[in-house]
Amino acid sequence: MSIEAGVLHNQPLYANINDKGTITQIGFRLFPDELKTESKDVLEFIERYFLELSLILDDNQRSRKMQDDKFIFLLGNYKGWDSLIDGADFRLSKVDDKYYEATWSKNGVDRLSVAFPIWCELLTGMPLNEIQKTLYRSVKKYPDSLQLVENFTDMIKLDDSVYVTNPVKHYELAELIDSRYYFKNDEMFYVVYDESHLGYSIANLFHIPNLGYGRELQIEQSLYGFKSITFTVSVSKWVSYCLNEDMNVYFAIENETAENIKAVVLAENKNMGYNHLLSVTVPKDFISNPAVRLTATLNAFIPTHNIRSLYQEYKNKEK
Numbered sequence: 287m288s289i290e291a292g293v294l295h296n297q298p299l300y301a302n303i304n305d306k307g308t309i310t311q312i313g314f315r316l317f318p319d320e321l322k323t324e325s326k327d328v329l330e331f332i333e334r335y336f337l338e339l340s341l342i343l344d345d346n347q348r349s350r351k352m353q354d355d356k357f358i359f360l361l362g363n364y365k366g367w368d369s370l371i372d373g374a375d376f377r378l379s380k381v382d383d384k385y386y387e388a389t390w391s392k393n394g395v396d397r398l399s400v401a402f403p404i405w406c407e408l409l410t411g412m413p414l415n416e417i418q419k420t421l422y423r424s425v426k427k428y429p430d431s432l433q434l435v436e437n438f439t440d441m442i443k444l445d446d447s448v449y450v451t452n453p454v455k456h457y458e459l460a461e462l463i464d465s466r467y468y469f470k471n472d473e474m475f476y477v478v479y480d481e482s483h484l485g486y487s488i489a490n491l492f493h494i495p496n497l498g499y500g501r502e503l504q505i506e507q508s509l510y511g512f513k514s515i516t517f518t519v520s521v522s523k524w525v526s527y528c529l530n531e532d533m534n535v536y537f538a539i540e541n542e543t544a545e546n547i548k549a550v551v552l553a554e555n556k557n558m559g560y561n562h563l564l565s566v567t568v569p570k571d572f573i574s575n576p577a578v579r580l581t582a583t584l585n586a587f588i589p590t591h592n593i594r595s596l597y598q599e600y601k602n603k604e605k
Contacts, residue, residue, distance in 0.1 A: 361399035370398040404559035415510035432495035
């Protein structure tokens with residue numbers, strides 16, 4: 287729920303409140319709600335950050351904060367920012383999946399532009415140890431079922447009438463790929479999920495929602511300070527969470543024993559600058575035995591980039 291929270295420096299304020307009555311966000315109302323259908327977290331960061339800057343009265347302290355956060359004014363500066371964005375058009379762009387540029391323009395002329403890193407701690411306003419604790423709550427809120435609209439154009443044939451989605455994308459390693467696998471019969475495609483193709487079936491399990499409905503996945507998540515927390519969700523709920531959060535999911539078989547297959551599942555969130563890394567153990571009878579439980583260890587919210595190395599890139603872009 288969003289409520290009006292007054293006015294500061296002639297700019298309206300708003301606050302978001304969750305179902306427990308806790309304020310989760312407060313900032314200037316710089317963007318209409320319809321603009322937040324995409325990139326909501328990033329736009330709310332901008333609204334919150336400009337409010338934080340406005341509450342710092344000392345210019346040197348404000349400059350230190352921006353330097354620490356790697357927040358750069360590429361065009362214009364802090365003084366008079368509100369007049370520069372008043373009635374202006376807005377655009378948000380992503381540069382090299384490393385940082386965002388937010389620009390306000392009028393009559394086709396840029397008036398104000400800022401850059402800031404794609405860094406989950408900065409964008410959420412929370413330290414990493416607190417972000418880690420939010421994961422289970424975030425996963426749990428998503429439904430167990432979700433419809434995936436697959437594009438069967440230019441499918442690549444492998445063997446045994448198995449086709450793989452095209453293009454095949456990988457993450458760092460050639461084996462860590464985002465592929466989904468299908469059978470083809472009478473020009474129709476059907477999900478591969480059988481005991482004859484266990485590797486393809488497990489890959490599909492972590493890519494295709496609803497396939498893992500009711501399949502328990504017990505996750506031991508590593509936390510800051512050598513601590514951990516264990517929780518259980520359905521595989522389909524995990525997949526639904528990844529898709530709803532606009533993550534790219536990559537999969538690879540790590541090793542195989544007589545009883546189990548061990549796999550790596552990496553979920554990449556380019557919009558917020560982090561990865562989740564699951565090491566999953568799947569019993570080989572998981573298809574014939576619906577009651578079997580999959581287990582995994584999880585390292586969550588791994589920063590995608592080294593933020594410190596980006597600062598000079600921003601400075602070089604100042605206009």
